[in-house]
Amino acid sequence: xxxxxxxxxxxxxxxxxxxxxxxxxxxxxxxxxxxxxxxxxxxxxxxxxxxxxxxxxxxxxxxxxxxxxxxxxxxxxxxxxxxxxxxxxxxxxxxxxxxxxxxxxxxxxxxxxxxxxxxxxxxxxxxxxxxxxxxxxxxxxxxxxxxxxxxxxxxxxxxxxxxxxxxxxxxxxxxxxxxxxxxxxxxxxxxxxxxxxxxxxxxxxxxxxxxxxxxxxxxxxxxxxxxxxxxxxxxxxxxxxxxxxxxxxxxxxxxxxxxxxxxxxxxxxxxxxxxxxxxxxxxxxxxxxxxxxxxxxxxxxxxxxxxxxxxxxxxxxxxxxxxxxxxxxxxxxxxxxxxxxxxx
Numbered sequence: 337x338x339x340x341x342x343x344x345x346x347x348x349x350x351x352x353x354x355x356x357x358x359x360x361x362x363x364x365x366x367x368x369x370x371x372x373x374x375x376x377x378x379x380x381x382x383x384x385x386x387x388x389x390x391x392x393x394x395x396x397x398x399x400x401x402x403x404x405x406x407x408x409x410x411x412x413x414x415x416x417x418x419x420x421x422x423x424x425x426x427x428x429x430x431x432x433x434x435x436x437x438x439x440x441x442x443x444x445x446x447x448x449x450x451x452x453x454x455x456x457x458x459x460x461x462x463x464x465x466x467x468x469x470x471x472x473x474x475x476x477x478x479x480x481x482x483x484x485x486x487x488x489x490x491x492x493x494x495x496x497x498x499x500x501x502x503x504x505x506x507x508x509x510x511x512x513x514x515x516x517x518x519x520x521x522x523x524x525x526x527x528x529x530x531x532x533x534x535x536x537x538x539x540x541x542x543x544x545x546x547x548x549x550x551x552x553x554x555x556x557x558x559x560x561x562x563x564x565x566x567x568x569x570x571x572x573x574x575x576x577x578x579x580x581x582x583x584x585x586x587x588x589x590x591x592x593x594x595x596x597x598x599x600x601x602x603x604x605x606x607x608x609x610x611x612x613x614x615x616x617x618x619x620x621x622x623x624x625x626x627x628x629x630x631x632x633x634x635x636x637x638x639x640x641x642x643x644x645x646x647x648x649x650x651x652x653x654x655x656x657x658x659x660x661x662x663x664x665x666x667x668x669x670x671x672x673x674x675x676x677x678x679x680x
Contacts, residue, residue, distance in 0.1 A: 338369055340369045342405070344364050345364055346406065347401070347402045348386070350398045351400065358568050360385050360568050363382070363569065369511070369544055371544050371545075372535075372538060372545045373545070373563065374547050374558070374561070376591070382567070389404075391514070392421055426457065431516065432513065440501070442489055445485065445488055446485060446488070454507055476500075476502050477499060478496060501518075512545075514548070534558075535558050555576060559576045561649075566613070567614050571652065572587070572652045574647075578649075578650050579650075582660075587629075622637045632656070635655050641653045
């Protein structure tokens with residue numbers, strides 16, 4: 337397998353009355369052909385903005401891709417003309433957006449919304465496009481797909497609408513699929529069905545996938561590699577198995593400690609991450625996570641750590657590099673002591 341996508345020093349900012357919001361701040365990563373990459377972090381960490389930047393879907397104004405390079409199959413997307421990027425979107429790179437009800441056009445039938453991309457990118461005639469649209473609905477598990485082509489989005493449930501979005505995204509057999517919170521607002525049973533569909537289709541079609549989520553369970557099951565984002569930057573990157581077995585950034589450790597586990601005892605306490613994400617208009621000096629971090633040292637307050645090697649293909653942006661077994665100050669035997677409890 338070769339490298340399909342290379343993101344280098346991607347920087348996206350929003351210009352507001354309060355100041356410049358540094359939404360994505362120098363993000364660099366690669367995606368291999370057929371690989372599933374998880375992009376994890378709290379709301380506001382820059383996950384969705386980084387994905388929208390890849391497809392140049394940042395609204396301008398107020399947003400602007402300030403610098404960086406996004407090489408897709410050797411071509412820099414950020415240097416393409418509007419005509420060239422239109423041939424990439426929905427064709428070679430597709431995206432599943434967060435809210436299917438707002439992403440689907442309520443006044444157009446499902447069939448028309450599916451056939452539009454087929455006619456535009458694959459030059460299919462109307463009959464051929466309708467046949468392919470029916471096949472796509474069947475492929476994502478919508479019963480009697482052909483009979484549903486004349487239905488409108490409001491006639492589908494939330495899970496069915498998300499399946500339609502996946503069918504639309506995969507209609508032109510893209511090389512890369514960006515899935516932005518693909519299971520938002522769905523119950524756990526439908527979440528599992530939707531994710532299994534995406535995983536199966538990725539295997540069958542050889543499509544690389546970037547799953548953007550705050551759900552660490554999704555990442556553990558479906559991702560090959562994981563990038564953890566905080567305050568617009570990648571703070572840890574590793575193979576999924578390595579990240580869960582040996583997290584080395586305090587933020588990653590905090591995320592894992594705040595998630596319920598089936599092997600935990602009934603009396604074991606979840607340890608939340610205290611505080612709130614930083615103001616991206618006025619970034620703190622030094623490490624952005626330092627104000628919330630129980631492991632911080634003096635250097636964290638003054639110097640911003642780069643991504644440092646931990647192990648093979650495992651990097652963490654932390655001066656301390658704690659492990660899950662490193663004692664958390666203020667936490668004794670799983671119970672919090674004082675205000676410092678759970679500030680991982």
